[in-house]
Amino acid sequence: MNAQAPFAALQDPRLNRPEPFTPRDGGFFQRDRSIHPPAHAPGYKSSVLRSPRQALLSLENSISEITGPVFGQNDLGPLDNDLIRNYAKDGDPVGERIIVHGRVLDETGRGVPNTLVEFWQANAGGRYRHKKDTYLAPIDPNFGGCGRALTDDTGYYYFRTVKPGPYPWRNYVNSWRPAHIHFSVFGSGFAQRLITQMYFEGDPLIPVCPILTTIPDKDALDRLVAPLDLNASTPFDSLAYRFDIVLRGQRSTYFENRSEGN
Amino acid sequence: MPQPLNYLKETASQTAGPYVHIGLIPAMAGFDIFEKNFSNVLVTPNTKGERITLEGRVLDGTGTPLRDVLLEIWQANAAGRYNHPADRSAGALEQEFRGWGRAGSDFDSGLVSFETIKPGAIIDKAGRKCAPHVNVWIVARGINIGLNTRLYFSDEEAANAADPVLNLVEPPVRRKTLVATRSERAGKVVYAFTINLQGPEETVFFDV
Numbered sequence: 168m169n170a171q172a173p174f175a176a177l178q179d180p181r182l183n184r185p186e187p188f189t190p191r192d193g194g195f196f197q198r199d200r201s202i203h204p205p206a207h208a209p210g211y212k213s214s215v216l217r218s219p220r221q222a223l224l225s226l227e228n229s230i231s232e233i234t235g236p237v238f239g240q241n242d243l244g245p246l247d248n249d250l251i252r253n254y255a256k257d258g259d260p261v262g263e264r265i266i267v268h269g270r271v272l273d274e275t276g277r278g279v280p281n282t283l284v285e286f287w288q289a290n291a292g293g294r295y296r297h298k299k300d301t302y303l304a305p306i307d308p309n310f311g312g313c314g315r316a317l318t319d320d321t322g323y324y325y326f327r328t329v330k331p332g333p334y335p336w337r338n339y340v341n342s343w344r345p346a347h348i349h350f351s352v353f354g355s356g357f358a359q360r361l362i363t364q365m366y367f368e369g370d371p372l373i374p375v376c377p378i379l380t381t382i383p384d385k386d387a388l389d390r391l392v393a394p395l396d397l398n399a400s401t402p403f404d405s406l407a408y409r410f411d412i413v414l415r416g417q418r419s420t421y422f423e424n425r426s427e428g429n
Numbered sequence: 430m431p432q433p434l435n436y437l438k439e440t441a442s443q444t445a446g447p448y449v450h451i452g453l454i455p456a457m458a459g460f461d462i463f464e465k466n467f468s469n470v471l472v473t474p475n476t477k478g479e480r481i482t483l484e485g486r487v488l489d490g491t492g493t494p495l496r497d498v499l500l501e502i503w504q505a506n507a508a509g510r511y512n513h514p515a516d517r518s519a520g521a522l523e524q525e526f527r528g529w530g531r532a533g534s535d536f537d538s539g540l541v542s543f544e545t546i547k548p549g550a551i552i553d554k555a556g557r558k559c560a561p562h563v564n565v566w567i568v569a570r571g572i573n574i575g576l577n578t579r580l581y582f583s584d585e586e587a588a589n590a591a592d593p594v595l596n597l598v599e600p601p602v603r604r605k606t607l608v609a610t611r612s613e614r615a616g617k618v619v620y621a622f623t624i625n626l627q628g629p630e631e632t633v634f635f636d637v
Binding site for chain 1: 437455569
C-alpha cells in the first residue's frame with residue numbers, strides 16, 4: 168500500500184480544506200451549559216450586575232480556540248505544589264495536613280498531559296492572605312495559600328496543603344462558604360479553560376452555599392465534592408482527598424507524526 | 430439495547446471569587462511566593478511585530494468598572510501563527526512569544542492593560558483570512574462561568590469587514606463592541622477597549 172495514501176485522502180479537493188488543516192483537526196465538544204451555573208443566578212447576588220443578558224454567540228471552534236498556551240516545568244519552581252512549605256517562615260502552617268490528588272481528564276476519559284493546574288485557598292481559620300480579606304480569623308504567617316502543578320503524561324497531579332476553613336461572607340447575612348479550594352485549569356486548547364472549586368466530602372455547608380447551589384444539576388454538583396481517599400493518605404502525617412477534573416472532549420487532532428490517529 | 434456511550438461530563442464551573450489574585454497573580458494580593466510569575470507583558474526584546482498596549486475596563490450593569498476582574502488574552506504572533514502544536518499554518522513560529530498573558534484590574538481605577546504585539550491575520554480552516562484579533566477570557570466574583578470574547582483593531586477596517594466571525598454578529602451594530610480603538614500616547618500605540626457585561630452596549634460574548 169502506498170504510504171502516502173492517508174495523506175492523499177486528507178487532501179481530497181472536494182473537502183475544500185487546503186493543507187495544513189485536515190478533516191480531523193480537532194475542535195472541542197459543544198459545552199453542555201445545563202451542567203454549569205447560569206450567568207444570572209440571583210441567589211448569588213454578585214452575579215446580578217455582572218451577568219450578560221444577551222444570548223452568547225455560538226462559534227464553531229477555529230484555530231483561535233483549539234490552540235492555547237503551552238507550559239512546562241521551567242515555568243514552575245520546585246516547591247510550587249507544596250503549600251505546607253512554599254511560604255513557611257519559621258514553622259509549618261496550622262491545620263490538618265492533607266494531600267489533594269487526581270487526574271485531569273477530558274470527556275472521552277483520556278488524561279490531559281502536561282497541563283497547568285493552579286489552586287488557591289483560605290488558611291485553616293478561613294482567612295485568605297489577600298489585602299481585601301478582613302475576616303476576623305488570623306493570617307497564618309507560614310501559609311501563603313496558593314500553588315500550582317503540571318499534570319504528568321497520564322493527566323495526574325497532586326499537591327500538599329492544609330485543609331481550608333469555612334468562612335462567612337456578605338451575601339445573605341448568615342451565608343457561609345463550605346471549605347473549598349479554587350482550581351484553575353488550562354487543557355490543550357483555550358476553549359477548555361476552566362475555573363472551578365473543590366469541596367470536601369461530608370461538609371454540612373455544601374447544601375446551603377449560595378455559590379455552590381448556582382449549579383442546577385445535582386450530579387454536576389456532586390462531582391465537585393472530593394471524597395476522602397484513605398489509600399492515598401500518608402500514615403501519621405496527612406489525609407488525602409481525590410479530585411478528578413473533566414475538561415471538554417476533543418475530536419481527534421491530526422498530527423503528522425501520528426497519522427494513524429490518537 | 431445499544432452500548433452506552435460512556436462519555437464523561439465536563440466539571441462544572443464556579444466563580445473565581447474576589448481573591449482570584451492569590452492563586453493567579455499573587456503579587457496583586459500583596460505577597461510574593463513563586464520564583465516565576467505570569468504577567469501582562471507578553472513581549473520580550475526579541476519579539477517581532479508592532480509593540481502595542483491594550484488598555485481597557487470591564488463595566489457592570491451600572492456602568493461601574495469591575496475592580497477585581499482578571500483577564501487572560503491568547504493571540505497569534507505577528508506572522509499570524511499561534512504558538513501551539515495544533516497550528517501548522519505557514520507563518521513563522523517564534524519560540525520566545527508564548528502569546529498568552531493575564532492581568533488583574535487596578536484595585537482603584539479598574540484599568541486592565543497588556544503589553545503585547547499586534548497579531549497578524551490568521552487563515553481559518555476554510556482558507557479564509559481572519560482579521561487580526563486577540564482572544565479574551567474574563568473571570569471575576571459574580572461571573573459564574575468565564576466569558577469568552579475577542580478584540581479586533583480599529584485600524585483594520587477592511588479586514589474587519591471581511592472577518593467571518595464579526596460577520597456572524599447580528600445585529601451589525603453590535604460588532605463595534607469587539608473593536609479596540611487605536612491612539613498614540615507618548616509615542617506608544619494604545620488600543621483602548623471597554624467590555625460591557627450588560628446594557629444597551631453589551632459586548633458580544635461567545636459560546637466557543
